[in-house]
Amino acid sequence: MSSPILARPAKPTVGSLTRMNAQLRRQLAAVRHDYAELLVAARAAVTAHYDGDAMPLAVLIDTLDQLGALPEYAPQVTDGGLAALAVDSAPVTGRRVG
Secondary structure, eight states: OOOOOOOOOOOOOHHHHHHHHHHHHHHHHHHHHHHHHHHHHHHHHHHHHHTTOSOTTHHHHHHHHHTTOOOOOOOOOOHHHHHHHOSTTOOOOSSOOO
């Protein structure tokens, strides 16, 4: 039984290599930009923490949200927590507690 002959991949042309190089350069620039944004936001969060800001992570959270990298947050509220939040026995609705 003979093995099938595999087709040789086509040699890349100068044009295809140029296009690939340009695409990789754009991707690298985007990654560098995102890294710089995250570094600035992290430094701002640390500085805000040192200054005693009430919400030092606000800048970092906003930056992660802009980059689409903010993780999903599902707080776990216990029965005791719900009882403490209930005012005049009104049910607590919604997903977030402000």
